[in-house]
Amino acid sequence: MNFGENLQKLRKERGLTQQELADMVGINLPNFSKIERGISAPSFATTQNLIKALMVTPNELMMYPVEDEDSELQRMAKSVSDTDRVIGLRIKKIISKNTKTLKEAVNLFDQPQPSEHLIKQWEYGITRPDEKCLKQLAELSKDFTVEELLLPDDDNVAVNSIKVMNESYLLKRSEIKQSLSSSYIFKALFEKYVDMTTLEDGSYVKAYENILFGLNEVLSSDYYLNSTPRKGKKMFTQVIDNSIDLLQSGATDRKY
Incomplete structure (x- = not known):
């Protein structure tokens, strides 16, 4: 099936005449007919308008193969x-x-x-x-x-991110194959994070964030594909060590 035949198929599936679809994409009937018959190719603008009018993806219109x-x-x-x-x-x-x-x-x-x-x-x-x-x-x-x-959930980026995280879990719930038996740890980490934001001294929150940031980085496959993972590891180790020292000092002085 060529482009013109696919276009005709999509048009007929939607119960549209050539004239109706031509009007929707902003070209005259003779030019549209040539496109369907494979005599001429649509311009980029016409192709974009066809995608919108037929309500299909570019892959469906252009018949690009998608394996998965x-x-x-x-x-x-x-x-x-x-x-x-x-x-x-x-x-x-x-x-x-x-x-x-x-x-x-x-x-x-x-x-x-x-x-x-x-x-x-x-x-x-x-x-x-x-x-x-x-x-x-x-x-x-x-x-x-x-x-x-179309509105964001909340003007507060942090609150919005939390809601997205919950929605993402619910969306993937049926696909989860591994046990989430230690998920209470993430709950405890989050509660501790929120507690720290109530402190006057923001240095402890920053130290906590640095640890979480480092953890997030080393859990990424991109981190291990990096050309200098040893250098990155040394940098993160130093940042995390400094953060732990600060948190230990704060805990000793009962600042949080």
Whole structure:
């Protein structure tokens, strides 16, 4: 199947005539017909407009092969902002409350309907729905207006991050294969962190953060792939040693 044949298939699946889709992407009917027949190729702007009008991903329109879609989505999701991740989780909740499968989710929307692949991208926060779909999602939720659906959870970055962390756990809960038997440790670490933020002296919070930062770094595979891991280890060891000395001094003097 070539590009033109795929375009025709996507158009017909959405019940659109050539003229209707041509009007939606801003080109005349003869030029659109040439694209569908494979006589000419669409410009970059027209391709972008086709993606929006047909509500598909670039891969679906251009027929790029994707070996593992979920892995690719997870990779792309790593670069999304906290706000987009929260919006994606809200969309996933709304859709899951109203349907059981992605195939059913497509039918929640008016024509032209979004593809299953596009809905997945919304749920991961990679892309956002257009205004029409946002309105329909808000109506389905009964809890959000369109504006509220797109708002960050909280102006406080720390509070927002905590909420995202909880939402991320709930999202991955069914995929967890290992026991989280020591998760109480993370709860204790967090509670101690919050307690330290109430102190007048911010040096202890900074020392605590340095330890957590060092732990986060050495748990990353990128740390071990670094060309100079020994140098990095020495630097982190020094920072953590200094932090522990400060915390020990604070504990001895009962400052926290």
